Amino acid sequence: MLLLFSTSDLIHCSAAPLINNFTLFCLIAFCPNNNEVHIYRLLEEKWERIHILQKHDQIVSGIDWSVRSNRIVTVSHDRNSYVWNQEAAEWVPTLVILRLNRAALCVRWSPRENKFAVGSGAKTVCICYYEQENNWWVSKLIRKRHDSSVTSVAWHPNNILLATTSTDGKCRVFSTFIKGVDTRDSGTGPGSDSKFGEQIVQLDLSFCWAFGVKWSPSGSTLAYVGHNSMIYFVDEVGPSPSAQNVAFRDLPLRDVLFVSERMVIGVGFDCNPMVFAADERGLWSFIRFLGQRKTSSSSVKYGSQFSEAFGKLYGQSKHGISNDTVEPSRPCGGIHENCINCIVPLKKTGDSRMTSFSTSGLDGKVVIWDLENQEDLLEYL
């Protein structure tokens, strides 16, 4: 079910691991709460640091690793961005001037990996694309649309629409059509014929900070969370969207991930991923916590489950560690001991279903979760 990776000083983390099922070849990139990005590789059951990307002057606030083109983009509080290309054994940075006057906060590659979007504290979103003739990444800004910092960005699978959340409580959807980069036929649905920076819709569902937005794999549903312990699901994003507000009884979420069209994992201040799912009628509800909150009587059972997963992945040698993670005295009852602020899908080669993902939190841990042996959830995959 999960595997644990922990460093003492990792506080902020963005991970983009790539897993190849056959060789168990796993790479992970994260920022240990400073101006560096560390890349680790899993080799023979051991995590080994293979690269340190060092170019930013201040804390790195966002990392995204494009899978097909194998490029890493990083953004930082120093208001700049770097695109890292692997040449031979080295990662070579290219500076991208974002033209911001406040910190960059988050970054995401577009599905086709020819653009990336940066959210910032300057109430703007940058859409960056590569200009062949100048050998240069250009940043185009969407200005005067947000009333506060942009906390998260998410790309629609059509490579054109971009959803943003902001601390003004709104979730907005923009067109990012760029002449010469995108073609008109590359998108269908709402906004496919709109200009760059045009706002498709603004969702006023939350009255406080909004975080963590994602599109479902098909792009038909949008989910985002508010700091008021609510999660919002929006269908038919366009002129007349239909929304569902789901309130839950625990602490607010920070980020979400669609595992399938019908299942969403939310992570946040409760230190334990929450599972939300839609029933046959499309009504979303909270299902359960992923790492069950346990009572002392059930800890033995979960301990054995953890060991089982460990055994499967890494041989039985890790038993001791796995049992350490299920001490009943832990305050939050889960693997993470502090707010989880990041959730990233794990891309397994040759598997169309997404069954595993990694989370990282303020406790300095990166945890990989596997849904394969969560039998009650398989119907939603």
Added chain:
Amino acid sequence: MAGHEEADNAEAIITRIEHKSRKIESLLKQYKPVEALKTALEGSPPKTRDERCKSANWIVVHRAIMAIKDVDGMFSSLDPEYYDILMKYLYRGLSTGDRPTCDQCLRIHEKLTERAGLGCILRSLADTVNTV
């Protein structure tokens, strides 16, 4: 013009609250404190910016909250849809600093948190637009 409409609207809300107040008094006379509380919480005017309306409704809700004797019994017949708005009024009660009011609000707060969780507290505190 917009200000004038707002004032008209406020008058209408006040009239409604007065009507509600009479209904609550009669419910309390019939020993139906939970019904009274539901009536008080229904149609609360969070969306208006008019402080007079908010205060008028608070007086009504306060009357109903103070009449609750059996807190566990109240929750067995109070539907979850009232939890969020009740939590907002509990915090308004706590902010008055009045001893008996705070005692009563804390007593209800404890039970409400047990039922509705920390999310309910977050929803009442994080929402700075729809205040009561």
